[in-house]
Amino acid sequence: MTDTIDARPSLPRELRAYLEELVVRTRTVCGPHLVSVSAVGSLALDDYRHGRSDVDVTVVVDPALPGPALHDLAGALAHPGLPCPAPGLELVVYGADFAGRPSGEAGYLLDLNTGPLLPNRAAFDAAGSPAFWYVIDRSVAHQAGLSLYGRPAREVIAAPKRSAVLAAIRASVREHSDGEGHLADNRVLNGCRSVVFCRTGRWTAKRAAAQETAAAEEEFRPLIDAAVRSFERPRSSPDPLPGTEVRAFLAWVRERVEETGGTAGD
Incomplete structure (x- = not known):
């Protein structure tokens, strides 16, 4: 991360401290296996509405990340342990090998929903999940993902066909x-x-x-x-x-x- 999140005017002020801490906790859990953390969704498209929009984050990790670390990450980021100032956090973790190729599949390693208006849910198996949400999110991430840490989204998340x-x-x-x-x-x-x-x-x-x-x-x-x-x-x-x-x-x-x-x- 070449600059601090607080220095980026494109991020809503209400979220900067939260996103800083989210990145810190993600780095702590994933260590050298962390490749990238990016804001997607309304944050990437400059359409975030505080009190209405969720915080959408995509994380890319080295596939060698130990499996238990995903459970640790879900626990470290869950509301209210990390209080979410938005209605919810929707965070998806992909392996770099999957994220780097075009795909119409869900393909996640972790899908975390948490927040004051979202029930806490952490899913670790993409099999059977409706793929369309994830395909759209990766398409947005490739086009406009806002880097919070590591390599830019466009370099690590391929555009789906x-x-x-x-x-x-x-x-x-x-x-x-x-x-x-x-x-x-x-x-x-x-x-x-x-x-x-x-x-x-x-x-x-x-x-x-x-x-x-x-x-x-x-x-x-x-x-x-x-x-x-x-x-x-x-x-x-x-x-x-x-x-x-x-x-x-x-x-x-x-x-x-x-x-x-x-x-x-x-």
Whole structure:
């Protein structure tokens, strides 16, 4: 780490001390086997909203890291032992051999969810896990991952093939169409982001993607504008959105993704 996290203006001030300590604990547990720690998700895309967004972190380690160290790391980073100032921490650890090649698989060594609004969960076996979340996160990490320690994300995390990313987006849209466990505003904004990726091949911040989609699709502008207003509120008190309109919008998103998937190569 060539500079301190506190010196990086792109990181929200509310998270800097937390991320510094997260890196310290990760280095302590992983020692010389630690390759990289990167902020991904909303932090990487400069769209973090305090009180609403999770902290998304990707860690890459040497495959020779002893297995018990992963359990030690999950314990060292779990809330409230390390108090998370955001609603949650979503941290994924990959082996450098897996992360360095394109893949449409989940492929993690550790998937840790923890925080005041997330139930503590640590998974150590990627077999059977829905792959799409991880494929999308690695695609974002390769494009825009913000280095917190070690080698830059782009050097150690390969971009999944476009066909794999589009398959992941399709699975994501299906998940959000079902609606269970997801806030309505996030379902809409993720749909906007998916459409913009299909058009441009790049990940965009949710609010920027919403603005672009609303400008191009007048029919959905009121719903998208309402989703953006709700997104500005704390996660515990979102605005209600009309379920029928949300489902209709996501059906339209799914059609756009299917059209792109039918014409795109790897």
